[in-house]
Amino acid sequence: YEKKTVKRGILISLLITAGFSLLVALMPSIAGSFSSPSDSQLPEQLRLALVHDRASLLKADAFRSFVLIILTAGALWLAITKKLHVKYFYVFLALLVIVDPWSIDRRYLNDSHFVSKVDFTNQYAKRPVDEIILQDKDPNYRVLDLSVNTFNDSHVSYHHKTIGGYSPVKLQRYQDMIDYHIMPEMRRIWEDIKGASTISEAQARLGDYKILNMLNTRYIIFNGSNPPLSNSKAMGNAWFVDSLVWAANADEEIALLDSVDLRHSAVVDERFKDLLSGFVSGKFPEDSLSSTIQLTSYSPNQLIYKYKTKRERIAVFSEIYYPAGWSAKIDGQPVEIFRVNYILRALRVPAGEHEIEFNYMPESIEKGATYSAIASGILIILLVLGILLEIKRLYLKK
Template sequence: MAKIKGNRNIFITTAIILFFIILSFVYYSPQLEGKQLMASDLLNYKGMSKEISDYRADTGEEALWTNSMFGGMPAYLISVGYGGELVAKIQHWFLSAFPRPAGYLALGFICFFVMCLVLGVDRFIALAGSMMWGFGTYFFVLIESGHYTKVHTLMYMPLIVGGVLSAYRNKPLWGALLTALGLSWMLSANHPQMTYYAGLMVLIIGITYLVYAFREKTLPAFFKSTALLVVALLLAVGTNFGRLYSVYEYGKYSTRGKSELKVDEQNQTKGLDKNYILEYSYDLGEAMTAFIPRFKGGGMSEPLGEKSEVYSFFEKNQGRAAAKQVTESLPLYWGSQPISAAPFYFGAVVFFLFVFGLFAVKGKDKWWIVAVVAVSFLLSLGKNFATLSNFMIDYFPGYNKFRDVKNIIFIQHFAMVVMGMLAVRELVLGRIEKKELLKSLKYSWFIVGGVALLFAVLPGIAGDFRGPSDIRLAQAGWPEQLLNALRDDRRSVLRMDAFRSLVFVSLSAGVVWLFIQEKLKAAYAVALWVLLILVDLWPVNKKYMNNESFVAKSKVEKPFTPSKADQAILKDPDPDYRVLNLTVSPFQDASTSYFHKSIGGYHGAKMERYQELFDHQLYPEIQRLIGGFRNPTTLDSVLTSLDVLNMLNTRYFIYDPNSAPLPNPNALGNAWFVNDFRVVANANEEIEALSDFDAASEAIVDERYADQLKEVSLGTGRNSQIKLVEYQPNYLKYQAKVAGGTALAVFSEIHYPKGWNAYIDGEKVDYLRANYVLRAMAIPEGSHEVEFKFHPSSYFVGNKISLASSLLLLIAAAGLIFVEWKRKPKHEEEAAQ
């Protein structure tokens, strides 16, 4: 009998996993036609990774550095392969078989389902829980924007939580193994912020179980499980050590690190500035979009339709064509976010089951869930709950490294789904008296349904429906009558969605009532919940992530077509020079990097000093350059004044994609000798000195490098020459001829001491930083071969540690499975007797 039951369970599990995979590809059906997703962040990724990918294709090696953005930066957070990450290859195989984004959705379903099985949840209840998790609108909004690494990282969170809970319950070894595997895969997905937030949830779980262990006097068992989980943590970190150490090392030099400038000390932290961290903060109204999707109007370009007040206004005054055009791109959104592509809707069914779980679920699991929901909600408020946010930024390790704090709501969503699933399990198991269940049902429906009904009947209590965009519309000439029509439409969609949520809450409550009254079997009740989840979440998700987001594969693989300006620049045979493209937002766009080495680019963790160079020097120079284009008679004098752009070897300016680029005759080239140098005391003096210096003849040097300048002879730059003779992203070779003593060479390459090594005639030598961001070197008299090689030990040593840790984890997994396999026949024998 046990064997028959086991075979039946295997069949059901396999069927459910196949259902997840099929459902994922049904949602993303254009993938079956060979189409691929076209998203803004994916386009930027194509641009920023082009040089790295080309080098990998040509050599089979990792460049680890790219010169295609921001004058040059490490490639760790762009595109780097780590051969030692053997464990990561397992999930790569899955995503090769089931490509993204459908593969991510299937992965999310499966990981949540596995967590449920590990925790002993019935397979069909686990199916419902997996649907509530995987169909959260949050994931589809991220996918549509191209935030693949965020989604990929989050999909492994159920494995970690399942492992931790299992370790603290009754299977410490298996729990630790699942935790190690889940965390190893999560880390390899390479989104530290999402991993950090998941870690906060695990910390809350651990504290909750510690409190209960103290109360129940089971501390020895708790600490044993904790010790095994710490080992799991170390193994998971070890399997990704090369990746983590490289990113950690670079983080100190990126915008996530502490600045040396003393500007705004109140706003400044050891990581990002506080204002930047808290720029995207939720408020109570934004938080309500998890329950009523268009509580704040939906997305920023939410279509209104022909029944809207604005449509009627335009139809009467300008005709149907004008009305249709305007209502397709109006700012229906009236919330406080600078950008909002769509609401992060959890689902009305999820909210009802969560509140029902508050009454039905007992014990430690209830309280860690409540704590996670409360903490994540409060932290998502950011600047709107500044006391807590500032405390976390100032005192909680690592919290100041990440921005967009509202992203933490994903652990709120996860915890609410788990609570809803546990509530359904308690209901089905029949461990609660009927009277108590009916009481819990009544309270849940009154609370959740009452909130929905309140906003459906009285939408005005949500606010005045005035948004930041209204000011711009008024400035553009919109009359107050038209703005009032827009506000009426915002009120209307809130009321509509509130009624919608009320319907799903009532239907969910109805299923619970029918089951309690024994008018509906458990299997049918769960099936109805699955159906309600699909009907609730599918259409909302499709509104923001649908078939129109997909295009032909060829458009994704080659997303950019070279303009006439690009084509002209690409004829230049020099392997290393830079381009400033003024036809795009240079520091928010990576398309230029697809063809050229760009002054700008797009990345959330660019080098701190380069960002400061832009803020203090590059931006004013770019504005002067734009002014020069507007007044061509002064353009030549403007070009000679652009010392910072010139020292970065900016050889071409693109001002019109359909015209030839403007060559910059003042670009200083790959390297040059200077006649003089100025030593300054600190970063503030260094960056200010760039406002008044001649980059061709003078170098600005921080006093910490003064010892390397002792042998330099002033004036030697006049009779010395240096030329780049070989270029690769991670290797540069120059030929230098120095006359009259030791000369100081400045290189138009970004200074980064963690990996770039310098050599003169094959011997390793010191180099220094000059002009705030560039490399410089004292070169002795005579003819010399000068080389720069990028060989970061964090990557190469770290990769070996990753390989060793991966082998250890895989051996541990194999050993545990083998021991369990050997014990299984014995258990079956005992059961038969």
């Protein structure tokens, strides 16, 4: 291209872009009113302040764009007229490209968005009640903390397995249990211990809370500075039941939890009838002495139990039923998990002494790992082929 044409193009581009930026900087109102229908709900003073702030932001960014355009156009003009070496032009352009986004990024991620390690750790400092509970070296229990917003506070989960905590992806079935059973039982606890003047008196007033017991709630916190209340009726991490109570649908299943003795029976949806056909219900004299089940190993994605029983039993586990990820094996052989008590998992286990293993491995992760391995293998093969072809080309050239 001729220099004259290039210079003319630069000047036209400069006038359009820089001119528009300068126009917006001087008269930001051309962009609109800087208000929205929702602003009408705000007090007048706050609404006017928001409008002013929005206009100021646009004005500042428009002027900033004007300066950047002028600097870039100036550098390009000097490079074309050979008053600036091309390599220095590229260096200058690279600096602008780095500094401009960096300054914008700092608006959204800067020092104010970070905390020191000390400040971060302090928020998880142990309270006196946490120190007391952690003296219990058996990790197989859960804690209900009534001193915080139970289902919107994640700090308790830093030290304990909890009934509450926070997750934006909470399972709907667990939310149902919170609404229909757990929250009412929490209110009952407060009513039961209301007026107690000592920890011992509050402890003595604790009642029987079926769903919290089923969820293995061993400790109840009502004040972070006081000792916890101990729930002796917690049912443990696994137990055998003697009978099954069938529910026609989800509504009936969650409702039956009020009337069924969950220590000895389990509420089961009728969709699992085929899986449990032929199972003999009933309590036998030898059951209480000969049947045991114990959690021997725990990790977030693997649970191992050992059990002993003289007859076929139904084992209920105080863990959430989630078939999309969890699978089970007995002595290495896959078995099907079914749902009981609306949210818990259960297994039909044969007589004898056996080991149960639960593993969490969603199909999506398994497929993803397989596809990733295949893709990596193809890339390695292509890389090796490319290197070999290049070696062959160089050899033939010589």
